[in-house]
Amino acid sequence: MKKSVTVNVNEKKLSAIEMYLEQKNTTLAAELEKYVDQLYGKVVPQNVRDFIDMMSAKKPARKPKNLAPDESEKQSEQ
Structure with a gap:
């Protein structure tokens, strides 16, 4: 997320x-993004950057779609 x-x-x-x-075929946004990346590398400790990278690489857990009635509901009906 940005x-x-x-x-x-x-x-x-x-x-x-x-x-x-x-004239240099770039934009302010592109240059600012480069600078923010440089600043991030300079200011944020390596272990914190590693942790953030590790957390961003994880895919968010999705809840499985439960199309069938829950098993516990089936048992309580019996």
């Missing part, structure tokens, strides 16, 4: 950044 972050930037500075990034 979250959004809002940053206030001077309009003229933002316009200049976007113009020069376009």
